[in-house]
Amino acid sequence: MARKKSDLAAMKSRAARSAVVAGGPAAAAPAKPAAPKKPFNPARFFREVQAEGRKISWTTRRETWITSVFVLIMVLVASMFFFGVDLVLSWAINQLLKLATAG
Incomplete structure (x- = not known):
């Protein structure tokens, strides 16, 4: 079965991402600085909740x-x-106990 070109590109992309995770050559690139954290805004939060609702x-x-x-x-x-199932199992257990007590 021949592979499509898109499959090959997808495999190369996955291989590149795996190399980054495993510490390959691309992992040495400097990380982006984190954006400054914004303070919590209750009004914005409730507007976003309404929008999602x-x-x-x-x-x-x-x-x-x-x-x-x-x-x-x-x-x-x-x-x-x-x-x-409970009835069948309880009957079977009672029969076994009757055999064990001989009567």
Whole structure:
């Protein structure tokens, strides 16, 4: 299978990044000075929270109802399954104990 040129470029890029992490020749480059840290601004923080809140896509009432019913059905199915497994295991253990006590 022949490799595409884009795959080759991607491999070279990953190799270069790995060399930097491993301490290759590119790692000797001086690091950028850190930007001065800005003080906390509560008003800006809440504006940004509101902006992020507007980006949320909420589910519709119908989607929420369907999902809730599906979860309820799955809980009932799982509970019936585990109830059955519990009955079978308790019966098996009782049979083993009856054999162990000879009667």
